[in-house]
Amino acid sequence: MMIRQDESRLKTQKAMWVVFSRGKLVVDAKSQMLPVAHLTELPFLSSYIDDIHQLPPLNESAHQELPVFVVDMGAEHLEAAEWERVSLRQLLVSAQDIAFSVIGRAWQYTHFLRTHQFCGQCGAKAERVDWEMAMHCHRCQHRSYPRVSPCVIVSIHNNEQILLAKGVRHKEANMYSTLAGFVESGESLEEAVHREILEEVGVKVKNLRYFNSQPWPFPHSLMVGFIAEYAGGEIRCQENEIDDAQWFDIDRLPNIPPKVSIAGQLIAETVSLIGNK
Ligand SMILES: [Zn+2]
Structure with a gap:
């Protein structure tokens, strides 16, 4: 399940951001790390306010104290000198502690949402389910879940x-x-x-x-x-x-x-x- 975020919370909450842009991940150009920031420090996300989702921690004792927000910018080109795009593989093997579980899960969810916009059974537009990680078709009631x-x-x-x-x-x-x-x-x-x-x-x-x-x-x-x-x-x-x-x-x-x-x-x-x- 990913939780859609309300705007007021987003503006006051510092978070770790997993942002996908044209199949790659956005990192801080200097540190090569995922951005840890307030939304206001990431102006390129201003048009994605409704598409920000929180990745739920895998377990309560998870080492991540900050919430993790996920955004898929799709094919949009990111132009800002402070930010760079790196491949998923590159970041995963760079051995940042948090990378493997967080980025891996964020990517799988993002990939799932991208590839399940329409019902596989009747072809109608599918909608995201709020309380679990699934896409639901309101025409034929077919529901799909992330593939493993x-x-x-x-x-x-x-x-x-x-x-x-x-x-x-x-x-x-x-x-x-x-x-x-x-x-x-x-x-x-x-x-x-x-x-x-x-x-x-x-x-x-x-x-x-x-x-x-x-x-x-x-x-x-x-x-x-x-x-x-x-x-x-x-x-x-x-x-x-x-x-x-x-x-x-x-x-x-x-x-x-x-x-x-x-x-x-x-x-x-x-x-x-x-x-x-
Ligand atoms: Zn359907």
Whole structure:
């Protein structure tokens, strides 16, 4: 649920602002941080007074003391020297404490509102529900909620080695990572793990162990992490998906993702698992 804000409160309330402009986030040009300000200090929002929403804290003990306000400026061009636009990814990996949960959620809500303006069933204009995060059609009563797409992500180990793959899309960065893929309709998480691994690198695994999960807002995935043991088969890379896959010794790892991502955490956990054997 996001709460529409009344104007008097907005003018007196200092807040953290998550402002989307042409697919990017507005940050203070000097500090590269999200604006923490009163509305009056953000004159470029003057025509968005009716479109400011508060992001509810995930839990009461959340570290954010300031309210978080979300605004979607859509395709509007922002021209002000004090402010810059940075990509979502850029800000997420810049490791600001607050970034991941707050920006990720704000983006998913914004994306949801943008893509559900009309009813998917009858095509009428849909309206936002005040008390929960949903869009409702008053003609046919269809209601839609933000989409969450589960994705399995898995690291595979065999004796002293870990299997890492370079996706076709990460070819340029020469980065090797864990395998990942979307769960298909009607499939369990475990079935998705076995299918993805077999499809992408042609090997079989056993002894799946749940590791951890992480919302990944590109645009609405939920990464569910597993650690698996190799059970058989030769590496055979899936065309158009995997550029290369190899078994790596843990003291000779290639370029891997940072620990802010669950992939980085999975690799670290697997490496320590192997190291402690
Ligand atoms: Zn409808």
